[in-house]
Amino acid sequence: MMESYIHNYKRKRVWMLLVFIVFLPAVFEEIISSFLDLDFQNDIWYEVIDTSIMLLFATPIFIHMIRENDRTAVHLQQQLQEKKKIQQKLTLSNIELEYNATHDFLTGLPNRYKLFQVLSRMVKERHELAVLFLDLDRFKTINDSMGHLSGDQFIKLVSIRLKQAIPLGAQVFRHGGDEFVILSELPNCRSTEIADAVCDAFQQPFSINGTLLYSSVSIGISHMPEHGTDEVTLLKNADRAMYRAKDQGGGTFNIFSNGTDEYEKKQLMLENDLRNALETEQLIVHYQPVVDLSTGRLKSFEALVRWEHPELGLVPPGEFIPVAERSGLINDIGTRVLESSCRQVRRWHSANEQIGLAVNVSIRQFRNPHFPNLVKDVLEITQFPAHLLILEITESMMQDDSESVRIIEEIRTLGVKLAIDDFGTGYSSLSKLGFLPIDYLKIDRSFITEMLIHAPIQSIIQTIIDMGRNLDMELIAEGIEEEGQSLLLAECGCQFGQGYLFSKPLSAEEIEMTYSLSTLVKVK
Known part of the structure; x- marks a missing residue:
């Protein structure tokens, strides 16, 4: 829009120069010469008249053009400032949209979408990587018995405690509900240290509306490359190891192993047999x-x-x-x-x-x-x-x-x-x-x-x-x-x-x- 305005202004200025500096002075000179029947012996007087007529027409035009230039400059400056403000707003809006799209609204932690982005990048760039899948023990009991608002407050407190518990080189994500994921760029052998630190963080109660709540966390751990070389497999195996930890009573961690497959098959068999047992x-x-x-x-x-x-x-x-x-x-x-x-x-x-x-x-x-x-x-x-x-x-x-x-x-x-x-x-x-x-x-x-x-x-x-x-x-x-x-x-x-x-x-x-x-x- 601004470029179109500048183009139109330039074209208007050219026509004004042609009309008022070239065409009109020449016409006016011919009219005066014919009307007054001027006849000078010295040609310099013709030059004087030409110059005077040209100045007569050119002076107001130049004054007008100078003023127009000033107004145009001011207008352009205002347009540039407005454009800059709009760009800043768009930049902030884009940053906000990007943040909202990649972070959990309740806890402020990176969300599941961001987790897959970061995990996908890490598996391509790193030779070692530990994935810790966390699930809160008895959260459903807390949520059902105390209400969803207290449950949300509990999740917020948990997220704060998790951020405080993990070391540098690890970051925590909210996977959804009462599930969290920690990605560790530290040597895989240190993943158990992180799990121990997280379990210890739940030793102290959480205070919700004056009520002290005791909870624990079950953690499943998978390592790259031993337990998978892509993000889907690593998360799946960490999740499976977490369920093994939960079945062990919760409040502990379990590292994925091939035995987990056999355990899950047994659990599935028990569920199917249990349905049959009822009948x-x-x-x-x-x-x-x-x-x-x-x-x-x-x-x-x-x-x-x-x-x-x-x-x-x-x-x-x-x-x-x-x-x-x-x-x-x-x-x-x-x-x-x-x-x-x-x-x-x-x-x-x-x-x-x-x-x-x-x-x-x-x-x-x-x-x-x-x-x-x-x-x-x-x-x-x-x-x-x-x-x-x-x-x-x-x-x-x-x-x-x-x-x-x-x-x-x-x-x-x-x-x-x-x-x-x-x-x-x-x-x-x-x-x-x-x-x-x-x-x-x-x-x-x-x-x-x-x-x-x-x-x-x-x-x-x-x-x-x-x-x-x-x-x-x-x-x-x-x-x-x-x-x-x-x-x-x-x-x-x-x-x-x-x-x-x-x-x-x-x-x-x-x-x-x-x-x-x-x-x-x-x-x-």
């Missing part, structure tokens, strides 16, 4: 007695699912429950266990109508808005007394968000009791514990195991017992294996206990024989 009645329920520590009398049974695999034999819960959680089969398994155990214990009520039943509830079951109705339906179908049913939830499920409170209140409306399982190992807010209708606290077995060895553990157990009793909750100790543990717990005021000292989990048939329940009449 072919391979899942059975065992029952572990809960006794009164002061009298030794039977109080209730805890229902524990077991899998009798036709080829592998008895599959430990620690192997198939994580598979059920990941695949979503835990909902069907939980419903099956709840209904079958209610039916079984209801049959035993003809011999002892006070026997209670405790059933574990997974986070997936608990977060289902229809879960209270499902419990109601099971109670109606099995005719099981609601006041004898105890649903065991974890500390993470009782956080003070509206949905959790609603579900807890609806369950309590049915007359069903609630217990907090593995108490002392989670991140419950004690300030909220007294406002929720909880009937039992189950002291985690890790405290019971150490109570006779380390005196401070006894003080912790006593504190938990005193707190529970002050809140009108009854205490159940898990994992009792020695007589001394049982006696000391009773002295501290713990009412009930379970563990191998009393009985391991038994099948329904073994329970009937052990507790003389074999003559019961089945209840339809």
